[in-house]
């Protein structure tokens with residue numbers, strides 16, 4: 001019997017609501033397979049700050065490092081609430097980025113998936129979606145502008161200024177490209193390299209390293225696309241993409257746009273991988289506008305569980321069944337408020353009932 005320790009960082013806003021559904025699903029997987037999951041909850045984010053003065057407390061770091069994987073809900077507050085926390089302790093700067101650096105989770109995998117049967121969720125026309133959207137965004141997660149040196153001050157003439165640095169070294173670029181090429185090898189063997197080498201020197205170096213790495217993957221066809229036009233093609237022709245690789249900030253922005261073409265950020269789970277441990281989180285934020293209303297879509301959090309089963313525990317079949325169960329909920333005619341208006345032919349479920357449906361179907365799949 002295998003036993004896995006999982007740290008549970010429920011987070012802020014809709015975090016606890018969607019985490020509850022993810023844990024329900026995890027418990028079913030546990031009851032149907034030969035593993036036990038030992039869950040340890042830990043404070044993280046704005047809630048942790050208000051409790052202890054730290055948004056990423058030492059105790060949480062210890063729990064993370066003694067776990068086999070980490071499941072994390074979104075953190076953050078609305079604009080006004082955020083102002084009650086000192087800038088460096090605000091959960092994005094004080095918790096998420098330090099967590100990524102602490103664990104060195106350099107590879108962020110964001111699947112963008114909408115089968116043809118669910119095309120009505122997308123704001124795009126059916127003829128654009130064709131046979132369905134199925135993209136994997138591979139985002140570099142511990143470098144670039146987010147982690148470069150930051151300086152705020154006054155110029156000699158007394159004007160306020162800010163300086164943020166975009167830095168990458170060749171090892172950082174190489175390691176994320178290797179992840180992307182390996183994913184491309186398992187899929188259609190086409191890799192879209194998203195860059196801005198017409199302006200940024202960082203992209204020039206990125207592309208140079210890509211040429212070198214690509215020698216190890218002669219079967220993979222590399223296609224270069226500037227990031228600005230990539231944004232347009234995501235709307236006009238998303239099925240031209242299979243695996244897309246890009247630096248940190250490009251990936252942040254394009255992956256939210258990808259959520260938009262699916263119809264909701266609630267359909268965006270993710271995996272954040274290092275060479276040893278990994279953590280799993282939705283790509284979206286804490287959705288303060290709907291927090292506490294039992295109307296968040298838990299798909300992104302449950303999908304993050306499915307990714308954890310596959311990537312951290314090698315439970316590929318169990319993972320597939322979780323995906324299948326979620327898709328079946330929609331195919332049976334149920335949906336969540338973010339995806340459908342009541343005018344459509346779907347029965348709209350609150351957060352907890354969507355989780356219940358997934359559980360019910362998952363049990364029947366075994």
Ligand code: NAD
Pocket residue numbers: 014018073074075076077078092096264265266267281282283284285286287288289290295296297298300338
């Ligand atoms: P957001 O992603 O929280 O919300 C954007 C829109 O998407 C909102 O209308 C929201 O209701 C909707 N949405 C998001 N997830 C949903 C879900 N599961 N079901 C239904 N609807 C959903 O973005 P924001 O409002 O710009 O940011 C809110 C806070 O979240 C900020 O503090 C931000 O920094 C933080 N944030 C955290 C993470 C993270 O923890 N990884 C990621 C992104 C943003």
Ligand code: IPM
Pocket residue numbers: 076092093096097252283284
């Ligand atoms: C994400 C989020 C984070 C990011 C923020 C909240 C630090 O937007 O995971 O996409 O920009 O990486």
Ligand code: MN
Pocket residue numbers: 252253256283
């Ligand atoms: Mn983001």
